[in-house]
Amino acid sequence: MKAFLMFKDRDFDLQTEIPAHASALIQDLELGTLLGAMAQGDEFLFEVSKKALLSGLENDVETILYRQGILTDCLKHPSVIRELYDVALGAITGEKKAYFLSYLAKYPGSILSRSIEVLGMFVTLLERLREIADEHMDVFESEGLKRFFAMVQTELDRPYFARVRSHLRELKFEHGVLVSAQLGKGNKGTRYILRRSQEKRQSWIDRIFGKKPPVYILNIPPRDESGARALSELRDRAINLVANALAQSADHILSFFTLLRTELAFYVGCLNLHDQLDQIGEPSCFPVPMAVGGRRHAFEELYDIGLALSLKQKVVGNDGNIDDKDLVIITGANQGGKSTFLRSVGLAQLMMQCGMFVPAKSFVCHLCDGLFTHFKREEDVTMKSGKLDEELSRMSEIVDKLRPHSMVLFNESFAATNEREGSEIAEQIVSALTEKGIKVFFVTHLYEFAHRFAGKKMKNVLFLRAERDREGKRTFRLVEGEPLPTSYGQDLYNTIFGIPACST
Incomplete structure (x- = not known):
């Protein structure tokens, strides 16, 4: 019997290998929060959910x-x-x-x-x-x-x-075991065969006075341990095949x-x-998956499910239409919702491709052959080289695993050096990826990098910017808009002078 509840024609293998870069996905997308909510403290549920999510890209x-x-x-x-x-x-x-x-x-x-x-x-x-x-x-x-x-x-x-x-x-052999055997060399028993008892139900009168077939009876004295052991061995030989067959049936x-x-x-x-x-009151929907190789990507009220679960309250979602786009560049002030949006994109992609609902009111997207993240890392003593070298090394590992229809999420990458050098590195990498059909989301503070793509007026590039209201407060939503030369001057003004900056 087969359940076939994960695939139409095969079992779900819990030993399936997850992507080699799974640890980066778990860390950057904060998958632990999502998996913890699914598992509710159950280690088995956690492991199955993890395997399903991370193997769903196939x-x-x-x-x-x-x-x-x-x-x-x-x-x-x-x-x-x-x-x-x-x-x-x-x-x-x-x-x-x-x-x-x-x-x-x-x-x-x-x-x-x-x-x-x-x-x-x-x-x-x-x-x-x-x-x-x-x-x-x-x-x-x-x-x-x-x-x-x-x-x-x-x-x-x-x-x-x-x-x-x-x-x-x-x-259970409540009436004993019926066995046939033959004598082999040296008068040793051979060809032990378990027989089904042919006894018919008889009345007590027949059992006492009825004619019985001739038999040889051997009684073992109660204290004859060797005899009892020999009899037990004979019984075990007879039922050995049955015991193994029954054990296999149980397995x-x-x-x-x-x-x-x-x-x-x-x-x-x-x-x-x-x-x-x-x-919490957060919406969810079943997404509309499109075949690999397309460029459909549209959503309504897409939110970071990990953030909502952590805060245990509704969070701000984003609407977007990224159809026919290969590159999405996201700029704006710190803590404006850029990284949160990036995580929501990655989480929704994983959830959709493993067959789950997604955290949005509506969601339609093409499938991708691989999902990769390149988020900034805090410098630590375990690094064997500089921060930029570490970023380039991780980028090289990603490139080795990329397939034609993959998706890569960058979060403030290549900012460990100066503006000019970081922008040059980012532009060359992103241009090479998009030329090969890789879809890229890039959160950045590198104005020169974003400005270069804005100057090219490419139809397959979309610019999003962290929104502020008229008073300069963050709405935590992203809106279409080309990059600005600075994203944080207003924050510095408020911090230094303690008053709202004048709008011009």
């Missing part, structure tokens, strides 16, 4: 829409999804408990006993899974969940459960519950996150 449009359909159903019927998750989790924890209690079991008899116990528990949980399918299948609309419940109803019917329970009762069902739990964990994490956004 997904195609069909996979994204497949997950969106399932997640839509999950949001409509969260209690059912959480119960399914609890059933899978109960199977895994129950098996671990049974294993812990019999971890020294080495003999076929012990293995058989443990397997019967575990399979009995599994059957009870599978029956509950069937009950959930029967009760709720009709209310689900997504392809993935309808197929899952249909599979449960087909594979787990009443005759199946009856056969399994009958076999488990028989394998097979356990693997189903393990995969089911893993794939449901992603959706439970999404439910946890959605609940918190609802409490």
Whole structure:
């Protein structure tokens, strides 16, 4: 049995490798806050959410829409999804408990006993899974969940459960073990075969007075330890194959519950996150993913979900239409919302490509083959060279991993040197990237760099600027506008003189 809740035709592999630059994405986009909200303190949910988010850049449009359909159903019927998750989790924890209690079991008899116990528990949980399918299948609309419940109803019917329970009762060998064997060389036993008992139910009169077939009976004295040991070894030889087969059956069902739990964990994490956004009052929507290679990128009220979760309150969002743009240059005063906007772009891209809702009222965007961040780093004693060398080294590592339709987010990069040199480096790097079809967002205070691109009047370049109101206060929104020679003179005036600067 397969759940197929993450992909149409394959399982979600928790051992999937995440991008080599994942640590930079986690640090720069502050993914820990988002993952913490999804996990709610559960390490397994955290790990699954992390793998799903960071491996989602490999997904195609069909996979994204497949997950969106399932997640839509999950949001409509969260209690059912959480119960399914609890059933899978109960199977895994129950098996671990049974294993812990019999971890020294080495003999076929012990293995058989443990397997019967575990399979009995599994059957009870599978029956509950069937009950959930029967009760709720009709209310689900997504392809993935309808197929899952249909599979449960087909594979787990009443005759199946009856056969399994009958076999488990028989394998307890309450009336002894019937074994056939042959004599081999040296009169040693060989070809031990477990036989099904052919005894028919008889009345007590028949059992006492009825004619019995001739048999040879050997009674072992109570104190004959060697004889008892030999008899036990004979029994173990007979049931060895059955014990192994039953253990394999238990492992097979356990693997189903393990995969089911893993794939449901992603959706439970999404439910946890959605609940918190609802409490804050922040909007979310299912994005419209476009095929790789396009240049669609438009959104309404896009906000930094990490900031909203940290503050536990609504934050300012941005509207934007970046269709047909290869480069977005963002300038303006410090603490005006530039870095926050950059993070919101990166987080929304990751969330969209792994099949989640995104933090916006509406969002449409093309897929990218890779997402990279190049944020400024604080200088520390571990650096083996200067800050600029460190930035160029990280840039070189990014270039080695880039693919034609990637996206790169720069945050105040190459500002460790003077204005002229930093602008020259930034211009050459950005020009090379955009020529190769890489989409670039660049937050900068390098006026010369931004001014050079503004002078070129390129149609595929968009300029955004941190907005101020008439009184000079930050609105934390970004508006279209070419770079200004200075972004912080007004702040200095207010700081030095303690009065609002006069507008001209």
